[in-house]
Amino acid sequence: MATISLQRDRFLRLSVRRRDQAKDLLRLIGNMSSHAYEWKPEEIEALFGDIRQAVDAAESRFRMAKQWPDKHPAKQFILS
Numbered sequence: 001m002a003t004i005s006l007q008r009d010r011f012l013r014l015s016v017r018r019r020d021q022a023k024d025l026l027r028l029i030g031n032m033s034s035h036a037y038e039w040k041p042e043e044i045e046a047l048f049g050d051i052r053q054a055v056d057a058a059e060s061r062f063r064m065a066k067q068w069p070d071k072h073p074a075k076q077f078i079l080s
Contacts, residue, residue, distance in 0.1 A: 026051075029047070029051075
């Protein structure tokens, strides 16, 4: 019976929790689209542009890691 490594277990635990936190924060940002707030389209473009840059930077760190498969298509990773 294979045992999961401590590093793998930690990644799975933290990735699910941090993904859920990020999704919740994005939901809260979306809540600001209601009539209770006043915003300009260019502010929203800047807001989501900053978020996209942060996501791209985080993903880039994984792509640069030694574990990223160079020549193999990405396998679908689903957090449950």
